[in-house]
Amino acid sequence: MQRREFLVGSIGLAAWAGLGAWAAEKRPETDEGTPFDGSTVRQLARQLSQSPYKGPNDPLPDELKKLSYDAYRAIRFRPQNALWREADLPFQVQFFHRGFIFTDRVAIYEVDQGRARPVRYSPSQFSFGETTPPKPDADLGYAGFRLHAKINRPDYYDEVAVFLGASYFRAVAKGQVFGLSARGLSIGTGNSKGEEFPAFRSFWIERPSAQARSIVVYALLDSASTAAAYRFTIRPGDETVMDTEVALYPRAKIDQAGLGTLTSMFFFDAQDRAGIDDFRPAVHDSSGLAIHTGSGERLWRPLSNPRDLQVSGFADANVRGFGLVQRNRDFRVYQDLEARYEQRPNAWVEPIGDWGEGEVQLYEIPAHNEYNDNIVVFWHPKEPFQAKREYIYTYRLHWTNRDPNVDDRATFARTRQGAGHDGRRLFVLEAVGEALKKLPPDAEVRGDVGASAGKILHVVTQPNPHTGGWRLSFFLDPEKATAVDLHARFVRGQEALSETWIFRWTPP
Template identity: 55%
Template sequence: MNRRQLLRGSAAVSAAAILPRAAHAQPSAAPPFSPSYVRELARALAAKPFAAPDEKLPDALKNLNYDQYRSIRFAPEKALWRAEKLPFEVQFFHRGFFYKNRVDIFQVVDRSVTPVSYRRDDFLFGEGLGQWPDADLGFAGFRIHAPINKPDYYDELCVFLGASYFRAVAKGQTYGLSARGLAIDTGESKGEEFPVFKAFWLEKPALNASSMVVHALLDSKSAAASYRFTIRPGQTTVFDVEMALYPRVDLEHAGLGPMTSMFFFGPNDRKDFDDFRPAVHDSDGLSIFNGRGEQLWRPLNNPHDLQVSSFADVNPGGFGLMQRERNYLAYQDLESSFETRPSLWFEPIGDWGEGAVKLFEIPTKEEVHDNIAALWQPKQPLTAKSEHIFTYRLHWGTDAPKADALARFTRTGIGSRGDDSKLFVLELMGDRLKGVDPKAIKGVVTAEKADISNIVTQPNPVTGGWRLSFQCSVKGQASIELRAFLAQNDAPVSEVWIYRWTP
């Protein structure tokens, strides 16, 4: 757990603090579990006025500082299913500090639902935490462990903690960016609404299971929803997601498949940073496979002002916040290991209609803050008192899951050429460019309201790829939209690089 993860919880808590107290999600006499069990709970919940999550905690827990909260650890030997040596086991997070919301967790075994009870003895506590009465406090969240790197060691695979945030890793990776269950009014002037997961149901896996199923109930002032996550760890960790959304009001700015990340600086944007490291980021770009068959690459920025980019589409092929740079020398951070952070790819299943992939870039002066968000926003509002079903996959790994025949942009470097011009140097890699006559490759570069000059394409003998460079006049410009790709005989041989330059 890091400080940025903790900070996510504070946003959700502050958004819910003025709302009334919630009742527990689980009915006292639960019927046998079925595929529609949580969906029906969500439908019934949406028909009632919103009630805020239960935040009641003893003062000793409510007033914990960061270090005190981190000193509370779940005892690994008490993990759910550990004694049965199943392929998955679960550990739980204590409530306190920013994580005041009570989350109820249940186990599903042969369609029978039983609560996972809070037991103080299941946790290890640091010194100086004070005393509080022994009571059923519930949990703040949980994490799933599985042997993804070594067969005899259960690594942390994914975590659900804070509002509707969750994140995962694949083999050989460390935690980075996060996904969310639902985003509402992201980037809107009235302020964002933060839905919360209020209850989970964990299906007990079989002895030889290769996946684990988690059900979740989400609630917010504007909507309730149910989720079924089928989690499959591996070289790429995949979440199959089935979502049923029940708005209480028309949702004009619903964000589906939302993901959040951090971009502090990189070779394209480090003019304000005095740091020994060449780059600091969990993700370096937004990749989009749009419904028209284009493959887009948008390098990320840490701008001086909020930047919102919208990429209109119909039935998108997918999008993701990617960490393409995998070389330690690009970061040189022995502790953070940014080169091992996962990329996250959102793959919609079925007909998603018209909408837009939206990218939000938020200024930050500290790397502990997530300042990047991406999501799919339907063009039409999601109507109240209706059921909206969405199915999609989340791929946590090193790359997008689709085969990519086009050359890809791997680095964006920007430098000054006097006061009035910027030099852009773009590196590409891909089999499509190997053995190609350099004279047959053309760089195509366009810009809105700016002059482009000195376009040069050439093989890069050091990387084995190609380089595209050009100059762009920037004098007097508040922002410039740029677009570039490589072509052979007027046909694209690379994805399309798009970029918003700001001073």
Template identity: 55%
Template sequence: MNRRQLLHGSAVLPALMLSPWRNAAAAADTLDTPFNPSMVRELARNLASKSFEAPDETLPAGLKDLTYDQYRSIRFSPERALWRDAKLPFEVQFFHRGFFYRNKVTIFEVADGKANAIRYNKDNFSFGPNVPAFTDGDLGFAGFRIHAPINKPDYQDEVCVFLGASYFRAVAAGETYGLSARGLSIDTGEAKGEEFPFFKAFWLERPVPNATALVIHALLDSKSCAASYRFTIRPGKTTVFDVEASLYPRADLEHAGLAPMTSMFFFGPNDRNDVDDFRPSVHDSDGLAIYNGKGESLWRPLSNPRDLQISTFQDVNPHGFGLMQREKNFFAYQDIESRFEMRPSLWVEPIGDWGEGAVILFEIPTKEEIHDNIAAFWRPKAPLKAKSETNLTYRLHWGPDAPKPHSLARFTRTGIGARGEGGKLFVLDLFGDNLKGIDPDSVKGIVTADKSEITNIVTQPNPNTGGWRLSFQCAVKKEPIELRAHLARDDKPLSEIWVYRWAP
């Protein structure tokens, strides 16, 4: 993990990161405790009926004030991984507490219907020469990571990691870590400040030989809500998480974010304001894709705005949404170390009816690539009421692309540049099998803007890419301009819908 991945969210989380598992789990913190799938849901329900206990960050002297480099030098010994000796298809390695990750996460192994606490053992870690000595005990863990053979049948690659608040991330075959998912977000972007729920305990079901999936249960808590999660993880060319969540608010949640995700967009061909960098693009995700309840496919390229930008896409029973990394060409980034072309996309597939609500997109200004400045999630129209129960099921697809619901062409690149005085030229590249061999004279570009005049709309095949290009000019005014474009033939769509907000 690089520095940005390790520090992910840490600047705003130190007071709310993780938590010891106290009263709610005390009864289960023993050997051979009976376990059934409903137990974690009952723990969450009971936890929500009690007053919230703030996280306890108690650590022995020597671990309280670790620097980034000191913490980075603490490594779990791979030969001590859970299930390695049994030669099972999954292995688990654990993260030490310290640095920003101070709170104790309790972790259990579930086997034969019983849960056994996994005990901290200092001998399972190696420590760098600059890590101060400390008195160990049952310190617990900060989190864990799962390994499985996704690239080679005889090698256990890292597949996913749970570390920090309710954050987790995953990769598919041939990928490196990029964006993250979260269990729950509360009051994101609100003036009163965001509340960060945290996973405080996990139950890892021991897989059988030749298993293709791993089941993980998690208990989440925060000042306003407790919740239970069941993750069924299937690594592969696309790594899939089946998520079953039960939420129990302590207070009314007017600004809950469901199936939330966070990412980084520093700059790209559509947004290079004040950037002096050798690389053409730097981002973990380049756009938000939405397949809404009306059957429309939307593509919203991301930007790094000068001011906080919030976009709301109202919907009823969405088919899916996600933060995508569509650009997969190394030459679009020219970064040998970061390999942004290998970062995964993350697609949320709702299971069942989610009702009325909106996909919310936050774009936060940043001057450094170490910060995750993009957030997206589903917000229900109606608040989640205190003392209620909300059950939610969805599927997370981590991989090179989202499941494709149709044959429409898709936008692959958005380029923006000056054109004359007070004008902008937009150049949009598309690709799709349905555009191959089509008569160019039959293709029409449909472009609209709410506060500007659109001129010089041009559509043409691009022989260099095998795709198509749609370009147009826009007269710029000071206020933000909402733009919308797609390709059509005989009034029938040939492409998804490109939506964009341009602001000076």
């Protein structure tokens, strides 16, 4: 696990409010479990939302709270203690110790035959490196967990999903390494008063059958503004898919909610490396934001590491999908033998049902290294969430190498820009795909280019024999603008030959 995997949860976590039989407390070893079904967590969330929010109250010894990153990373769960290790099931579960920035306890239960039983913590389940282990009878509990399954080899349980820190979780598919993260819910992103970080407080993991291809995880989320219930049906494989059901029960009005939240890292690439002194040509978990609009248009927005915070909104109704994509899978683009950025997953949010009006919001945050996530994207509903109501959302989250926003139209593979004369900027876009490849060199293809400010000049389209695609170039004269939103696509007559490229230019 890499450094940034721990840092994503470093901002304060919300509280656990005790719920009787479900509180994260010591319980007798003879516990026969508590009845559990698919409605249990919703009932708990609804009940929790009717009580005032309470902060966490499960102290952790100072020596664990003050652990360094390296010392915490050295605390390892012993694989022989994994849940279902001896049962020869398709899944196993390992756990994270509390410490470092992950100080709050989460309650974790195994659900089997309609009854939920707590998973017992013991210091003997872990090796602690140079950190002094807790006393043998300590009951410190867990910070989170990870799921393992055989997705790469028939004789090895690979780590396929992690739930750790606030409402963060992440997953990989076959042949991938961990990259971007998802969040159960975001509230107040970019708010000058500070962002609220809801947190998963309890998890219930269903024991799978011997033939199962999926595993079900329930989660209870809590924060000052809301309680919520989640149901994840996780199917790992060539593409890892999470069917996600969310039931929100706000305590208070929520104006700035984010659903299907994704967080990623974009440090630099070949066209955006001002001031970068690095042997690698590009360093990023995701190269662009892809959106499939409710009207059927497909958008591609290359990411940037801006000088100042940039917030973009893409209004829509019943958006069909959005996600963060690592479009180039060639090692030569990244040249990092350890990070393997070419193997980082795409994450695609596919709404199920009517999500109504709202907008996909993109936050690009200035970053000075690769260790912090600086890209955030989510669906922001147009109407605020009101207190004392129930809101149900369902979506399918894909972790995949497949570019999820591609049809028979061409896609933009490269975005380059450079200085022109008289303060102008030259943009050069490379598009590839069958819609362009099959065209004769003398085809009447034009570039449809627009800008929110300034002027677009000298638009040129031409086939590129080296890529089998076409090149679109143009100059932007920003005039006095400090930010310009651009859009471009290839067209032939009235027919769109490509997805729509969108980009925000800001001064370097």
